[in-house]
Amino acid sequence: MKRLDLIMSERELDKVLHAIRAAGAPGYSVMRHVTGRGRSGDVVSESMEFSGLGANAHVIVFCDEATIERLKPAVNSILEYFGGVAFVADAQPL
Amino acid sequence: MKRLDLIMSERELDKVLHAIRAAGAPGYSVMRHVTGRGRSGDVVSESMEFSGLGANAHVIVFCDEATIERLKPAVNSILEYFGGVAFVADAQPL
Amino acid sequence: MKRLDLIMSERELDKVLHAIRAAGAPGYSVMRHVTGRGRSGDVVSESMEFSGLGANAHVIVFCDEATIERLKPAVNSILEYFGGVAFVADAQPL
Amino acid sequence: MDTSLVLQNLLSPAILFFFLGVFAVLLGTDLEIPAPLPKLFSLYLLLSIGFKGGVELQHSGLGGNVVLTISAAVVMSVLVPIYCFFLLRSKFDVFNSAAIAAAYGSISAVTFITAESFLKVLNIQSDGFMVAALALMESPAIIVGLLLVKLAARDRRSDVNAGWGALLHEAFLNSSVYLLIGSLIIGFLVAFFNPSGVEKMEPFTGRLFYGVLCFFLLDMGIIAAQRLGDLRRAGAFLTGFALLMPLLNAGIGLGIAVFLGLSQGNALLFMVLCASASYIAVPAAMRMTVPEANPSLYISSSLGITFPFNIIFGIPLYMALIQRFIPAG
Amino acid sequence: MDTSLVLQNLLSPAILFFFLGVFAVLLGTDLEIPAPLPKLFSLYLLLSIGFKGGVELQHSGLGGNVVLTISAAVVMSVLVPIYCFFLLRSKFDVFNSAAIAAAYGSISAVTFITAESFLKVLNIQSDGFMVAALALMESPAIIVGLLLVKLAARDRRSDVNAGWGALLHEAFLNSSVYLLIGSLIIGFLVAFFNPSGVEKMEPFTGRLFYGVLCFFLLDMGIIAAQRLGDLRRAGAFLTGFALLMPLLNAGIGLGIAVFLGLSQGNALLFMVLCASASYIAVPAAMRMTVPEANPSLYISSSLGITFPFNIIFGIPLYMALIQRFIPAG
Amino acid sequence: MDTSLVLQNLLSPAILFFFLGVFAVLLGTDLEIPAPLPKLFSLYLLLSIGFKGGVELQHSGLGGNVVLTISAAVVMSVLVPIYCFFLLRSKFDVFNSAAIAAAYGSISAVTFITAESFLKVLNIQSDGFMVAALALMESPAIIVGLLLVKLAARDRRSDVNAGWGALLHEAFLNSSVYLLIGSLIIGFLVAFFNPSGVEKMEPFTGRLFYGVLCFFLLDMGIIAAQRLGDLRRAGAFLTGFALLMPLLNAGIGLGIAVFLGLSQGNALLFMVLCASASYIAVPAAMRMTVPEANPSLYISSSLGITFPFNIIFGIPLYMALIQRFIPAG
Ligand SMILES: Nc1ncnc2c1ncn2[C@@H]1O[C@H](COP(=O)(O)O)[C@@H](O)[C@H]1O
Numbered sequence A, B, C: 001m002k003r004l005d006l007i008m009s010e011r012e013l014d015k016v017l018h019a020i021r022a023a024g025a026p027g028y029s030v031m032r033h034v035t036g037r038g039r040s041g042d043v044v045s046e047s048m049e050f051s052g053l054g055a056n057a058h059v060i061v062f063c064d065e066a067t068i069e070r071l072k073p074a075v076n077s078i079l080e081y082f083g084g085v086a087f088v089a090d091a092q093p094l
Numbered sequence D, E, F: 001m002d003t004s005l006v007l008q009n010l011l012s013p014a015i016l017f018f019f020l021g022v023f024a025v026l027l028g029t030d031l032e033i034p035a036p037l038p039k040l041f042s043l044y045l046l047l048s049i050g051f052k053g054g055v056e057l058q059h060s061g062l063g064g065n066v067v068l069t070i071s072a073a074v075v076m077s078v079l080v081p082i083y084c085f086f087l088l089r090s091k092f093d094v095f096n097s098a099a100i101a102a103a104y105g106s107i108s109a110v111t112f113i114t115a116e117s118f119l120k121v122l123n124i125q126s127d128g129f130m131v132a133a134l135a136l137m138e139s140p141a142i143i144v145g146l147l148l149v150k151l152a153a154r155d156r157r158s159d160v161n162a163g164w165g166a167l168l169h170e171a172f173l174n175s176s177v178y179l180l181i182g183s184l185i186i187g188f189l190v191a192f193f194n195p196s197g198v199e200k201m202e203p204f205t206g207r208l209f210y211g212v213l214c215f216f217l218l219d220m221g222i223i224a225a226q227r228l229g230d231l232r233r234a235g236a237f238l239t240g241f242a243l244l245m246p247l248l249n250a251g252i253g254l255g256i257a258v259f260l261g262l263s264q265g266n267a268l269l270f271m272v273l274c275a276s277a278s279y280i281a282v283p284a285a286m287r288m289t290v291p292e293a294n295p296s297l298y299i300s301s302s303l304g305i306t307f308p309f310n311i312i313f314g315i316p317l318y319m320a321l322i323q324r325f326i327p328a329g
């Protein structure tokens, strides 16, 4: 099994979750109120949450490799355009 | 060393943490206000946090393999009954 | 690529992020309001967030191995003195 | 039926803000009241309603039909889940039937509060002891729900199932029952021993109350509308149940109110207690003790249908009935 | 210029708390108003200003120069982004120019609210329909901004780009526009059909208002000061733009106000609407529809410079100008 | 001792809600006030107490024994940690001794606020400058605590240890000291230059205050009770210290109050400042500068014992003593 970690602006959360569901992932979890710093050096801080930009969100998906392959194009297309990071690692069910 | 990620309703948090402590884990971390979607297709949304159901919690435990084995039966028994996911991966101390 | 997970008191967050930036990491993400239990058996609970101690923070860094090596001494020095945990694992870009 | 009552209710700030929340979802805006703000409002409302109820209880005393009214409320919270259960069994398994039944035996504090505000606009009095009735109707319904499960489903896994101790604990000491009863007792004590304390609390628990209720109902509108999708999955039977059961229970409540000789105000609150369903205390207890039940069934029916129905149509309808059967005080 | 106006403004609790926030950052304290509290305050302010505006609108009616004033406001929100865009193009690419331009065509509700409080201290009346103008200036600016992008940058990726439907949705149904207009309508309806409801809301939407504004401005001070660092990166051109554009827009606004014969109070609010820039609705829309633009440019200029400039110096300055050109009512 | 004072305090809403929180934990309910709500309340209380203190300070002026009283408060915040340190060294290492000592030299704003409410019920006046004393007692205690560590433990790691600059910064610019003093100055300036601003703040900083205090004390009760477990680990010595040290410090405070000729109200506040211990500013500073100390020792003793002791028994007890030694004003 695989573990996918996605971090991007909460503004794109719906788009990303849609892609994840469309790929048939068995589930996902979302943590909001994430702050951080990315390529551009821009800091996403909690104090900007009230502004239109919002903070970041962290999405975790445990799924099999086939699902990863299926969601890859759509998710990567969103992240390339809007920003954010996505990493995959191995994970075994307890 | 191993890394254990658990995600389930915060309602079962105490039970799960009890099992983790009982297995002698050196520590754990808990993130609350987690939302998500599981097997049944049910969405746990932030807006339900005020209701009796509550949101999800994400527990991270860094521990050795023996501890994983010790906490496995109790944790799996809780998750099977109440729902939630648990995955194990490798992790090296920095 | 590597994935670094750091969990420590939010009081030391600035110091740790400084060390991460100084090592040239391409970015990082921070989740606050983390609670937990560590070596000493002390519980960091959400209810203490209003006190001077504050809750914990969880920092995730996706970076290459060289960056890990560069940030290691400074980060470990902070964690040894103030407490907290740091683990490294493999992760592949999606 | 008196359409002016319906209009008066529909055009109150509370109900209009509820609709604002509903349309926020239907129109697809990204309006949200982020956690834990809804929790803040709900804790505030429980604390305030409890405190004010305690103060009024001290002023009015425990005489007259107080004990009878409270007893009748408790009896209703025992009986309602029982007949709901048998009705629901025709369509759902034991677990879901018991969980939904418990929700309908219990109460919704926000519905109660909205009814109180409605009474205030009409200048109709009600009594503080009705808050005690409110507080005392949560636990029995939970216990009956669990009893039904224990009796009807005997071969459940026992290793992870909570024992009776934990169940009673959850029934009597879940946080909303505790906060409500605790604040009620504090209000009573303060009114008795320390009347100046009541005044000092007033700007917080009194004057602010209606505005916070409106803010909270904005959020409740959002949540209720989000739940509507679940209902389509739940089917017509449950939707019908969630619309008709409040009417039936309110009718029985009216009968009891007439029988006990309650005033118009108390009668409305009594009917609302009977008609409303829980989405806080009962789900908390059911999630813990009957995890086999599907939360989206009991939450969606109580929060997505019965709650909006009661605050929008139920309250003025029940009032119209009361005005027919109970003379103004 | 009347220095007493400046002092009166500088020494108001609202501005002093703003400075307290600014210095908290400059001195390096760890003062913070953790999320989601700023969101709570900003939702509260929008709800309250909308509700009160609706009530006043009902009282004053839609006659006189109401429609003309609102139309003029909408026209300004269309024109401002157009000339801003061409000015900004000398230095920035299409995307950043359009996004910044849209921000300056739109408005800042907190600047408006601060101006209202300033008027109250001077005992100068203003009208509820100005809140409608406030609400109606957000969407056109967003649409113009997007039109500029569509026209000037034709070969954008279309697979991830939102279509026109989504853009209009974001322009008209983003949460702050929705909450503001919704509360305005509720205020209007309640004032018309249910006047006692206005009174019941008053302690929440009225009396508490100024204190919450101060608390929120404390946080705005923190945020504005945190943005100052970004500005150094953005350069002198944008800093100059963020200081001079409000003056230019306020000047045009004054001309229109004189032309339309607005009262002193309405004139100030009109000037402030023209002079202020958005940091909520516009960034939300731009982030979604023009991700090529760098948010730190449009957020930092509107929030880090234009906002503080307007509430500290702009408001008394505009008032001083008004007192020269418009006779007291 | 006057038992009616104890009862009057015990039966005030503030203390009753504190108990409600304590019993919520002891009975095992799941009542919680989720983060960041406690932070909201604590920021609000600091802002309000500071603002109101500043207003009163402006009204009463700096004459009379103001300077002497404030100086005496600062001296106490220097001396208390010194003798506490030597007492604690009999049982704890240098780091823990210094950290606990600093906590007891510093103050608890909520204890102060509770004492003020108690005075209001008794209709006893106190002065705004006592808030200045409150604000000025935090920093010296922190500095003394760190000096004790520097002097007594010379061979600490220096690579990660903050230098003196950072320590002074933390002592004088930690967020609660900053917010308190900042709001005090704002209150003073507004009362002087802009008296109508005081009125506009009143519904927020004044009328709401007591209710928010009660809500916050509900949470403090929960937190204090959660800390009780830690105390068993800490042992009898620390428990005794946390109960007797407030009495000793209050006694010394009473002596100073009599010597300086303070009024009954100011004397109570002065005693409470001496008797209370910090759980916000000092832990923040100690965590950063003396990480060798175990936070559960200094937090649990100040929050789990000294704080409840002071607000429940201390305040009426100190008042009874004052009534013996200081004639009513
Ligand atoms: N290397 C990284 N490690 C962890 N999080 C990252 C990394 N790069 C970016 N992020 C997160 O992704 C968000 C968007 O990144 P970007 O699109 O690069 O601005 C940032 O605000 C961070 O929260």
Ligand SMILES: Nc1ncnc2c1ncn2[C@@H]1O[C@H](COP(=O)(O)O)[C@@H](O)[C@H]1O
Pocket: A025, A026, A027, A028, A029, A030, A060, A061, A062, A063, B007, B008, B009, B034, B035, B036, B037, B038, B039, B040, B041, B042, B043, B044, B056, B082, B083, B084, B085
């Ligand atoms: N495949 C998955 N990946 C990540 N999180 C999951 C996954 N499945 C379930 N979860 C989380 O676990 C919670 C309970 O899942 P379930 O018991 O399947 O309803 C969900 O609400 C999610 O937050």
Ligand SMILES: Nc1ncnc2c1ncn2[C@@H]1O[C@H](COP(=O)(O)O)[C@@H](O)[C@H]1O
Pocket: B025, B026, B027, B028, B029, B030, B060, B061, B062, B063, C007, C008, C009, C034, C035, C036, C037, C038, C039, C040, C041, C042, C043, C044, C056, C082, C083, C084, C085
């Ligand atoms: N083994 C562990 N697994 C996960 N989190 C841990 C672990 N040990 C410590 N932590 C986290 O790190 C914080 C500080 O740990 P410590 O310095 O050991 O007190 C704790 O409060 C936990 O949140």
Ligand code: NA
Pocket: D080, D103, D104, D105, D106, D107, D249, D273, D274, D275, D276, D277
């Ligand atoms: Na019911």
Ligand code: NA
Pocket: E080, E103, E104, E105, E106, E107, E249, E273, E274, E275, E276, E277
């Ligand atoms: Na504008």
Ligand code: NA
Pocket: F080, F103, F104, F105, F106, F107, F249, F273, F274, F275, F276, F277
């Ligand atoms: Na002290």
